[in-house]
Amino acid sequence: MVGLSIGEKKFIQGGISQDLRADGRQRRDFRPISVEIGVIPQANGSARVKLGATDVIASVKAELGRPSSLQPDKGKAAIFVDCSPTAAPIFEGRGGEELSTELSLALQRCLLGGKSGAGAGIDLSSLVIVEGKVCWDLYIDGLVVSSDGNLLDALAAAIKAALSNTGLPKVSVDLAAAKDDQPEVDLSDEEFLQFDTSGIPVVITLTKIGRHYIVDATSEEESQMSSAVSVSVNRRGQICGMTKRGGAGLDPSVILDMISVAKSISQQFMSVLDSEIAAAEAAEADDA
Template sequence: MVGVSVGEQNFIKGGIAQDLRTDGRKRLTYRDIYLETGVIPQANGSARVRIGGTDVIASVKAEIGRPSSLQPDKGKVAVFIDCSPTAEPTFGGRGGEELSSELALALQVCLLGGKSGAGAGINLSSLLIKEGRVCWDLYIDGLVISSDGNLLDALGAAIKAALTNTAIPKVQVSAEVADDEQPEIDISDEEYQQFDTSSVPVIVTLTKVGNHYIVDATAEEESQMSSAVSISVNRAGHICGLTKRGGSGLDPSVILDMISVAKHVSETLMNNLDSKISAAEACEDES
């Protein structure tokens, strides 16, 4: 929890009202983004993202699994988040557990369209090996190293970069077997395929402070918010998911305006992230 005096509160709110935030940014401007891929060699894919003082790592681990009976033609993805107590003292104990669960659920909605998988930004069908029998299970783990606001956007960016960095082994399935038997599979140690990230969205969180909303809020700015809406948008401009936090209600017309703004902001953010991911991958190949 950030302690902010009354004078600082007025300074933060006054600056946002005048479109000049305390760090010199305009309301719809992100802080500089630092991105690195391949930071965890043991994972199938990984990335580290720093946005200002917020520092997060995401890793992807692929394991052979069995499709669910409700979605026999798709693989499965699970998201887990760990908020390190070193990032923020309040992350120790239940505070960290509750925030980890909240972030994991929000990412599930933004990236996977919720538990149903409807509108998923991650193509679950690409994880299928044999319908109803064998699939890839992706375990996405996020770690918050330090926190200075806008955790969800940072984690979403790290996950997108980690998925781009993910290489999945090619698999050969044995000949047909009885329906009640699991087919034998041969996992290649040499041939890999890149994970399809063409539909993976970016997450844009609009934080309402006073009568205005801002992107990439710092921890101090978040301490003055009345509500925040996180919207995931893919490259085609389609909304993949939306979540809200904060006790203050929002008029539907305001939410529609937020969606319009998020679509506009997401285009710049997507291009920026794609450029940084390509540069990070090139550096990794050279090392």
């Protein structure tokens, strides 16, 4: 936890109550965001996102696999997060493992939907090559390089950017030469299919401090929170997932208001993120 004096705590809480935060932002303002793509050449797609002093990397590795018998018409995706011990003192030892697990589960809930796949931001049906036989398995890894709060939103943005940078090799299937009921496949070295990221949501975390809630909280602000609600919202304004942390309970009317605020802020954040991804893609094309 961030060690703050009583005066510093009162300064943070008083500023938020007056809609003027310690770094000059208002309650609903994000810090500046920057996006860099293609940062890990050996991955199928990768991106680095900086949100203020929070710095994260996401990479996507695609491998051919077999759909599960319960969902033969869908591919598979898994999300894992690693918190570098150098990112923050709290990440050393067990602290980093616990946060890594918490972030991984929250991202899976926000981006992959429930166990049935309902509400999934990532369309797993688009990963099927031959129903019940061949599909893509996506391994999405997040790394926290530097932590200054709001890790979940930054990681979700990095995953969205990494997926927009992901190219899946074109697959040719020979059903006639099937062995043991498993068709033969051939991966192209030259043709790649771009991953469709239009339905992938952004995550907006609202952190409650006193009677107010803020977006994109810093580590110091998070140390003063009573609870936080993270809502993933897609381009159409639909809720794809939700997760809460912090022990304090929230009145249903407060949660509904938080969802409403998250929906309106998500469209602004999505627009900024889209333009940053587009700029990063243009920069990569110029370098190529």
